[in-house]
Amino acid sequence: MRHIIYRVSALMLALGMISQLTFAQTAGTFKLPDYEKFTLENGLTVYLMQQSEVPTISFAAIIPAGAIQDGEKSGLSFLTATALQFGTENYTKSDIEEALDFIGANINSSSTKEYAQVSARFATKDMDTVLPILKDVITAPVFEEEEVEKERKRMISNLERDRESPRSVIGSYWDRFIFANHPYGNPSRGTVTSVESFNTSDLKEFYSNYYQPGSSAIALVGDFSVADMKSKIEEMFSEWENEGDQITEGFGEPELALESSKVMLVNKGDARETTFLIGGKGVKRDNQDYVAIQVVNTVLGGRFTSWLNDELRVNTGLTYGANSRFTPMKHAGTFAISTFTATENTEETIDRALQVYERMHTEGIDEETLTSAKNYVKGQFPPNYETSRQLATLLTQMFWYGFDENYINTFQANVEELDTQKAQQIIAEYFPKENLQLLLIGKAEDIRTIAEKYGETVEKEITSDGF
């Protein structure tokens, strides 16, 4: 493959790089398709949108039950979300699997750092088979012990296996490094020791604490009549009851102790290359300049001709790909430059990455490059909202991050109004300049002295539990 498609964070996809009709400077109002939003008596927020290109329906649910709620039981949110499908009050695990597999439908449940999510895709003709199952999976799971135990073992095997691939674990090391002991430092899928420590009753308790209709939302997008679907959903999901008090997150924006440049060096004894991140504090999703930040990041490391990729790949052949990204969340965010290179090229690659980054701070962005980035961001936007699944996800993200179609409808104007002067302000304000943090995964004995050049270094073993 020519290059790894730039990983656009889920957020960037969700909050809408809205394009106008063409990349050219045509004025026009871009609107999301009509959708209906309503709230049930139990507080559950529901979004419905009709889309009829193919006779299928996509479902998405978002529940405030992610790893930030794990406390000491790292991985509990993830196992709870996975186990939603292991039987309900009305269906056994095999009832669910047989019914769905037979009609080519699927339900996925998982959790991320901040929230749990359930998604499904099925044919319109099968909605009366799938919707009752979905409702039960979300509102009446039983967490059957034997199945939970089997999943726990699989989860542990997967955690062990992740350590064979730097790319699979670098994000968890990074969040622990940046957020330290704040809940945003919790790994989304836990650690081996932790996952071994909790039991089925912990899952049930976690479920009853955090899976509450009053703080959750569901979205359906696809080939259906909104009026008919509305009455079905009202009937089914009104039965879901809030249990006790709504638990709020109980913490705010983390205070980051990034007063000096630090290095975390993770030793992987058989590594042939060094995989690394350089960065620090990012932004929250509700940042008023978020669109402008994305356009500026496109120039630095968000596309093939970005300055980082141009220098580290095209000019020097040091790597297959280099990028930079913001990962914005509800209460916190990170920024990181990301790449990898053969062990012997580690120092040169880090230095060149830092030079490119520093040059952005000192020289800003020229007019032509900025215009190109704006065109690119607008031109690449519409395919992010092409399928029912993408739209259902967008609607639940609107709920989670508290924005609506107005954000999307003004997106184009926000991209347009960015000029080189504003870009310079964005760089100064949001792209951390001092006290950069470096995370390196590689062969420690070969790169230890290089690592120490960039700051106080702590060393870890990739095979050790935890991050």
Add this chain to the structure above:
Amino acid sequence: MKKLLSILCVCLSVPVFGQMKADDVQTFTLDNGMKFLVIEDGSIPNANMYLFYKVGSRNEHPGITGLSHFFEHMMFNGAEKYGPKEFDRVMEYNGGANNAYTTQDVTVYTNWFPSSSMEVIFDLEADRIGSLSIDSAMVESERGVVLSERSTGLENSPWRVLGEAVNSTAFLEHPYNWSVIGYESDIKNWKKEDLEEYFNTYYDPSNCVVVVSGDVQYDEVKRLAQEYMEPIPSTRQPKPVHLVEPPQTGERRITVQKEVSSPYMLIGYHTPEAQHEDYYALDILSSILSRGNTSRLYSALVDEKQLATSVFTNMGESFDPNLFQIYAVSASGVEELDLEKAIFEEIEKIKSEGIREDELQKTKNQKLMDFYGQIETINGKSNNIGTYELFFGDFRKMFDAPQEYEKVTQEDIKRVANEYFKKSNRTVGVLKANVED
């Protein structure tokens, strides 16, 4: 996103897109042999262009292994009108993005852009197809990029390591023997002349099928194709790949070492090419074995016996006979031989007892859902239509596929299982940390 844009499309009508049919694909062939397939779909104001060249690692030989893939990279590194870096710069300035991939059989270039930029895309593509310029400095820096791509694949994926070992064991004469990325020593060795020779041999317009989908008009695509692509002369036809893999006459086994927490297993059976009549039955058999938690291998190995943490199978489409692959990752503490035995038990069950009617029906239902997924996006349309055109000989086969799957019977599944899943026809690969015991 089907309707929201209609208010913006003041100059373009937005077709109400019902379920797509074969007749919705319009085709023409230029005088130089380059064939175009066009799908008008105004659901978003974007379009794409997928260029499928019939060249992949099967066209290589030892000494130039990996050259098809390397060439894929070099196609971005400068031509007569647009010099080094210009292809990407011009495309991105015009709101477009691109990528490319190389397989054993084909090299595919993908462009995604606002439909108003289509002419720029034609100009860029015509320039590099008609007059690529191979710059020695670019060859050197791209060599580093590809070595990094090779290395990062091996670093991060045990399947890459194991897959290469199994292919090199299962194929002794046919070029599916080596990996698409090629040998490290070949990557470090090829010369500018090798690249020029390759370009002249395989990048003939007649060796390319182009698919354009999106908010475009057929007449406009044809006009631009005639203006930009037709002047590129067809100068030669690549010679066919003559190598044929002789029948395998006994089980082959291969072990490779990597620091992993539990063994990985890959079993390959020689099976026919995509155009063979058994393709659809084998593809259904693959679904029955591993798709979903009710599939044979998942329910037996992962759920019931807990010998594996994951299992999947693949019956890919290919020009020449290739491998039906079974992948499994053993659970902690499980001996790989126990896992292997359990896989064979499930296969033997199908060989002796066949499959149930509801399993067959389940797979057919799943295939229909897959079809809907394939035509839901303009990129899905281009990729799938191009794939059927190349691998099955006609894009219409994509629309016939649901009926082809419908035709497959329980007896067909049992027959193909017995015909291909023989001990003598398989290669078993294991990747594990401790290979000395």
